[in-house]
Amino acid sequence: xxxxxxxxxxxxxxxxFGPLSNNSxxxxxxxxxxxxxxFDEGANNEPRASVYVRINSxxxxxxxxxxxxxxxxxxxxxxxxxxxxxxxTDGGEKFEPIPYGSSSSLLVGQRLIAIGNPFxxxxxxxxxxxxxLNREMQGVGGNTIRGCIQTDAAINPGNSGGPLLDSKGRLVxxxxxxxTTSGSNAGIGFAVPSDKVKSATDEIIAKDRxxxxxxxxxxxxxxxxxxxxxxxxxxxKRIKKEKKGSEGIGLFVSKVAEGSPAQKAGxxxxxxxxxxxxxxxxxxxALGGKDISSRNDLEEDMKSRVEGEQVTxxxxxxxxxxxxxxxxxxxxxxE
Numbered sequence: 419x420x421x422x423x424x425x426x427x428x429x430x431x432x433x434x435f436g437p438l439s440n441n442s443x444x445x446x447x448x449x450x451x452x453x454x455x456x457f458d459e460g461a462n463n464e465p466r467a468s469v470y471v472r473i474n475s476x477x478x479x480x481x482x483x484x485x486x487x488x489x490x491x492x493x494x495x496x497x498x499x500x501x502x503x504x505x506x507t508d509g510g511e512k513f514e515p516i517p518y519g520s521s522s523s524l525l526v527g528q529r530l531i532a533i534g535n536p537f538x539x540x541x542x543x544x545x546x547x548x549x550x551l552n553r554e555m556q557g558v559g560g561n562t563i564r565g566c567i568q569t570d571a572a573i574n575p576g577n578s579g580g581p582l583l584d585s586k587g588r589l590v591x592x593x594x595x596x597x598t599t600s601g602s603n604a605g606i607g608f609a610v611p612s613d614k615v616k617s618a619t620d621e622i623i624a625k626d627r628x629x630x631x632x633x634x635x636x637x638x639x640x641x642x643x644x645x646x647x648x649x650x651x652x653x654x655k656r657i658k659k660e661k662k663g664s665e666g667i668g669l670f671v672s673k674v675a676e677g678s679p680a681q682k683a684g685x686x687x688x689x690x691x692x693x694x695x696x697x698x699x700x701x702x703x704a705l706g707g708k709d710i711s712s713r714n715d716l717e718e719d720m721k722s723r724v725e726g727e728q729v730t731x732x733x734x735x736x737x738x739x740x741x742x743x744x745x746x747x748x749x750x751x752x753e
Contacts, residue, residue: 426489429560469496473513486622491610492557492578492594495622516581519588520713521567521611522646524548532571532593532607534580546571546607555595555608566608567591573607582609589615624750638723638747641678642685642702644713645670653698667711668703668734683743685733703740704732725749 427448470479482496498513528548536542550568557563567582573596582591591609598606624637645653650670674680674687686699704710705719706729723729728746735741 425560426487471496471498473498485626488618488622490557490561491563491614491618493592493610493615493618495619495626497626516583516589517587518612518616519584519586519590520647521565521590521613522648524551524567524584524590526550529585530567530569530571530590531583531585531587532569532573532577532580532609533583534573534577534593536572536574536576538576542577544572549606553608557594563594563608563610565611565614566594567611569607569609570605571607572605577607588612591615621750628749635724635726636749638720638725638727638729639678639750640680640720640729640745640747641675641750642671642680642687643673643675644702644716645672645688647713649696653696657698667709668701669710669713669716670698671700671702679745679748683731683745685731685743686735698736700733700735702731703734706730707732723747 469482469484471482472479480498483499485495485497487494526548530546530548532544532546534542546569548567549570552564553566553568554562554564555566567590569582571582573593577593578595580593581589582593584590590612592612592615593607593609596607627634628636644650649672653670671680671685671687674685688699689697691697702710702716705716710716725748726746728744731743731745733741733743
């Protein structure tokens with residue numbers, strides 16, 4: 419983790435100010451930042467850094483704990499640990515999260531809204547459209563981030579980490595970088611897609627909850643990924659043409675994790691031939707006897723499931739034959 423933090427600070431500083439050797443003040447500041455963010459090796463991974471955030475329009479800063487980082491998508495997860503006046507009826511803290519949208523469903527030309535703190539001007543809102551999809555860009559960690567959203571919404575230094583929203587206020591991306599020759603907005607900004615952000619944050623939070631509260635029941639893990647909407651639509655058209663199976667119903671299984679409950683139950687994922695043709699696998703058409711037609715339906719149901727719970731899936735194979743499987747969910751294994 420310490421090496422990732424050092425690389426992140428160095429690459430970010432180089433990106434914003436140029437090589438450290440050209441500016442002794444910036445070099446000193448970067449070195450202090452690295453020191454403050456380092457973890458004490460062997461000390462239960464307790465961070466030495468103190469991170470503070472402001473909630474909404476509050477003038478008070480709340481202390482946070484750095485839970486984990488994902489430099490490969492320019493992301494960090496923080497947990498507020500200091501008390502706040504935002505409470506529920508039972509005295510617990512309450513924060514209203516931004517609802518997730520599906521970045522895989524975005525279309526070029528679709529309206530977008532960016533929120534951030536450009537040049538320290540907090541709560542600044544700008545708007546634009548989806549200029550392009552599936553862009554690749556170099557992240558501050560020096561790695562390549564794939565599948566990025568390109569937008570012409572004004573994004574400037576200080577917007578990084580801010581939300582990119584659709585017209586319904588749902589998070590479809592996290593602003594991360596711009597292409598510019600002047601250091602300010604030139605109409606070419608990039609955001610990490612929300613599908614990647616959600617997957618990473620869900621995993622980080624689930625892992626942290628198991629570490630900090632071992633007695634708590636872990637979320638139930640199925641171990642099956644679902645094909646994105648574009649691929650699913652193409653496969654539905656193919657099924658309709660071949661007159662096999664149920665048209666427009668169910669979720670295509672795109673990947674089955676090794677050793678997962680889904681694999682133990684015999685779920686078959688899509689495969690590719692050497693010529694690049696898609697070979698159908700299983701399709702989830704019902705959960706608990708209830709028809710299921712969207713990824714959101716499955717995700718919402720799985721949120722309430724815990725390890726050891728049994729779920730009933732109705733599957734349809736590539737030949738249109740249906741079968742029912744009973745799967746006992748497990749605790750997800752983290753590397």
